[in-house]
Amino acid sequence: MALDCFFYDVNDNDIDYFSMSESLHEAIFNNRNKYYRSYIYLRKLINYYGDAKFEGNEVKSLIEDLKLYLPYINKDYHEKVYLLIKKLSDPRVVRVGFYGD
Secondary structure (H helix, E strand, O other): OOEEEEEEOOOOOEEEEEEEOHHHHHHHOOOOOOHHHHOOOHHHHOOOOOEEEEEOHHHHHHHHHHHHHHHHOOHHHHHHHHHHHHHHOOOOOOEEEEEOO
8 A cells, every 4th residue: 555646737637656655654754753743735644544635836835845854754765755856846747646545
């Protein structure tokens, strides 16, 4: 099971996909580290089995949250977070949906 992330363009076409593993999610939302609570857009992803949607400027805000929060994430997962940031930064992306299983 994974938290599935779909990226959509202005015509609502599905243009990319990212699968957030449970281990990556746990690395981001580590129970010992509650700093994620300060990141308004990032914390929308706290529920691994729930859904979260971002549109327009919210996508940019999520990118900024991830960049700022990166130092709090285990370095073993930085490459995956960078990949997510890269996909979110695609200029064609105007909407993103994270869907739990």
